[in-house]
Amino acid sequence: MVMDKLGVDERIEKLRMQGLRLTPQRRLVLDILESTEEHLDAETVYLRALERDESVSLATVYRTLNVLLDSGVIQQRFLDHDRNRGYYELYDKEHFHFTCRACGRVIEFETELVALVRRQVSRQHGVQVQYTGLHLEGLCAECVENAAAIAHQADTAPTS
Amino acid sequence: MVMDKLGVDERIEKLRMQGLRLTPQRRLVLDILESTEEHLDAETVYLRALERDESVSLATVYRTLNVLLDSGVIQQRFLDHDRNRGYYELYDKEHFHFTCRACGRVIEFETELVALVRRQVSRQHGVQVQYTGLHLEGLCAECVENAAAIAHQADTAPTS
DNA sequence: TTTCTTGCAAAAAGTTTGCACCACA
DNA sequence: TGTGGTGCAAACTTTTTGCAAGAAA
Numbered sequence: 001m002v003m004d005k006l007g008v009d010e011r012i013e014k015l016r017m018q019g020l021r022l023t024p025q026r027r028l029v030l031d032i033l034e035s036t037e038e039h040l041d042a043e044t045v046y047l048r049a050l051e052r053d054e055s056v057s058l059a060t061v062y063r064t065l066n067v068l069l070d071s072g073v074i075q076q077r078f079l080d081h082d083r084n085r086g087y088y089e090l091y092d093k094e095h096f097h098f099t100c101r102a103c104g105r106v107i108e109f110e111t112e113l114v115a116l117v118r119r120q121v122s123r124q125h126g127v128q129v130q131y132t133g134l135h136l137e138g139l140c141a142e143c144v145e146n147a148a149a150i151a152h153q154a155d156t157a158p159t160s
Numbered sequence: 161m162v163m164d165k166l167g168v169d170e171r172i173e174k175l176r177m178q179g180l181r182l183t184p185q186r187r188l189v190l191d192i193l194e195s196t197e198e199h200l201d202a203e204t205v206y207l208r209a210l211e212r213d214e215s216v217s218l219a220t221v222y223r224t225l226n227v228l229l230d231s232g233v234i235q236q237r238f239l240d241h242d243r244n245r246g247y248y249e250l251y252d253k254e255h256f257h258f259t260c261r262a263c264g265r266v267i268e269f270e271t272e273l274v275a276l277v278r279r280q281v282s283r284q285h286g287v288q289v290q291y292t293g294l295h296l297e298g299l300c301a302e303c304v305e306n307a308a309a310i311a312h313q314a315d316t317a318p319t320s
Numbered sequence: 321t322t323t324c325t326t327g328c329a330a331a332a333a334g335t336t337t338g339c340a341c342c343a344c345a
Numbered sequence: 346t347g348t349g350g351t352g353c354a355a356a357c358t359t360t361t362t363g364c365a366a367g368a369a370a
Binding site: 041058 | 333334335336337343344345
Binding site for chain 1: 238244258260261267269271273274276277278280281284285286287288289290291292293294295296297298299300301304
């Protein structure tokens with residue numbers, strides 16, 4: 001069974017069907033998002049686009065991202081807690097993110113519990129859920145140890 | 161059984177313990193957040209603050225909100241999907257939000273499933289979860305009906 | 321009285337937009 | 346060829362910051 005991952009072509013097809021033109025810039029932005037596991041902010045997409053086409057503009061990147069968002073080909077997430085900036089990624093299978101507050105690493109995870117939450121909320125409030133954003137923050141395995149060490153220091157070195 | 165809701169005084173005590181000064185402005189911002197069920201963006205807090213003190217500045221509101229955030233007295237959420245702007249609310253019992261995409265209404269809900277998610281992710285990835293953001297979007301009960309009507313229209317009015 | 325906080329205004333940071341030119345379909 | 350997309354620069358929105366004056370502790 002093939003992943004429910006769409007190829008670039010299928011996404012492009014999705015755009016076409018909406019009467020959108022297929023410009024090199026759009027192809028480029030799509031390809032950038034297609035070829036990474038990361039969640040990129042608009043500026044990063046722009047910088048990567050520049051590497052392949054010196055003449056693209058940031059405005060076009062933003063416009064393209066919005067077009068792709070509207071087409072349901074990509075999605076936008078707000079990952080940070082201290083910086084309000086959108087991050088973009090392909091609209092593939094549903095997954096969620098854990099951000100390490102110490103090292104900034106992002107861990108993706110899946111969970112079937114979210115489906116339960118949706119059902120629960122739908123039933124309790126009569127709503128129809130179209131989007132679920134679940135985002136965890138904390139310390140990753142590596143940083144937990146460091147934090148433990150720091151906490152210990154703090155313990156032994158009391159007032160100031 | 162009394163709610164685990166903190167009073168203004170307790171929050172203020174929390175600030176004091178961190179060596180922060182208790183200015184009228186901070187009291188004001190805290191009181192504004194204390195006396196609403198809503199999630200306010202910085203500008204709304206500012207506007208409400210102005211009603212009681214003509215001389216407060218937006219900069220102070222932002223600075224105060226950040227101080228309160230750092231003190232763990234309030235928390236910041238990103239609720240919108242199309243407008244990236246921070247919303248602030250008291251750090252009380254854990255709850256989550258559903259935003260109606262049609263009318264903008266925000267419904268708060270609680271769920272014990274989130275605790276399960278945390279445990280699941282902690283176990284699977286060895287991380288330590290410190291914050292959980294869960295945000296649903298969709299249509300509220302009222303808007304579901306309207307949407308149904310609109311969808312029906314779209315069905316009967318095909319190409320273009 | 322010392323240090324932290326405020327107000328003001330200016331600057332940042334992120335995103336959108338008007339307009340003339342350009343290129344997909 | 347015509348409509349929609351692009352680049353550029355300027356505007357907009359949200360948030361932060363430098364600095365001198367002001368006020369908690």
